[in-house]
Amino acid sequence: MTTELSTIIDWIRYGASRFAGAGLTFGHSYDNALDEATHLVLHTLHLPHDLSPAYGSARLTAAEKKAVLKLIERRVKEHKPVAYLTGEAWFAGLKFKSDERALVPRSPIAEMILNGFSPWLDNVEVHRALDLCTGSGCIGIAMAAHNPGWHVDLVDVSDKALSLAKENIAFQNVEDRVRAVKSDLFARLKGEVYDLIVSNPPYVTEDEFAALPPEYDHEPALGLKAGHDGLDFALRILDEAPAHLSKGGMLIVEVGESERALSELLPKLPLNWIEFEVGQMGVFAIAREEIVAHAKAIKAVLKKR
Incomplete structure (x- = not known):
């Protein structure tokens, strides 16, 4: 259950697991599920892409969890590249x-x-x-x-x-x-x-x-x-x-x-x-x-x- 997810690391791991388990194809800016999940989560939280790992244990608010989960589910259901979901690419x-x-x-x-x-x-x-x-x-x-x-x-x-x-x-x-x-x-x-x-x-x-x-x-x-x-x-x-x-x-x-x-x-x-x-x-x-x-x-x- 996503109610058990609380930190930035939790949500990145969850997103990567969902992406890998859904059989998505990678290659649009990133070539693996973990990097895509990291981009999606950090963007949704308005955090820099090179965020220090020290912040990985920071907890998300209820509103933030809802926003992250929405994009994760869209990536899985729509197969839309993360860059299009977030509106940005590096x-x-x-x-x-x-x-x-x-x-x-x-x-x-x-x-x-x-x-x-x-x-x-x-x-x-x-x-x-x-x-x-x-x-x-x-x-x-x-x-x-x-x-x-x-x-x-x-x-x-x-x-x-x-x-x-x-x-x-x-x-x-x-x-x-x-x-x-x-x-x-x-x-x-x-x-x-x-x-x-x-x-x-x-x-x-x-x-x-x-x-x-x-x-x-x-x-x-x-x-x-x-x-x-x-x-x-x-x-x-x-x-x-x-x-x-x-x-x-x-x-x-x-x-x-x-x-x-x-x-x-x-x-x-x-x-x-x-x-x-x-x-x-x-x-x-x-x-x-x-x-x-x-x-x-x-x-x-x-x-x-």
Whole structure:
């Protein structure tokens, strides 16, 4: 009985047990039940996400217990990601607003941002950067927040996603260096040139999308689906990026499980698949000059689609 639960630790443990026992799917910001329960409980109690364990024995009021239990039950019954239930998500050490207008902020690119994109940008002086297919704006805004000298453009084709991105620009107080632009990839960026282009575009295949667990039903399909092999957007980005990259500029793109398909389509393209703390996660880096050198092969692949 929940009447036996009294402390913060009690409720976090209970939430984690309910989530695990209900067979929920994790992966929207957190990859396990305990972290999701911790986020949900601390948010509901208006406490910081890095709360000292010393407060774990603090007791909840009756009203607080009711509020926490309500969200726990919604997570179990609705399969809605915790970020949507709380309206916030953490990415690259920063808090972002999160709701159904865009995918929940998540990407291994956060690790690259925190590491200063080393070694990929060690010899590149960045003044302007682009976050293509920005969604909530988390990648581009985090790049600006961690690099005060950068000016960053956030691009998306979705009006709903851009409205959320604009709210996050203001939320992180980077209005002077970050702007949101509506564009289908590079279509409305004529003449714009960047030293770094980063993109986490849709890359879920049609078969993968059909098999996704119910948690993903709450996210916009526009941010997920990318054709039979998950490369509808990645290939276009490779084809069009050189015209918008400065000399020596870098392109970094996440393609997830579609990594193998891309390597098979363009076996000679020297993509650098990045190793993260947890291993390789389908993110590549490539310099503008290398893309240009293989432009014909990229266009040939696109023509066959």
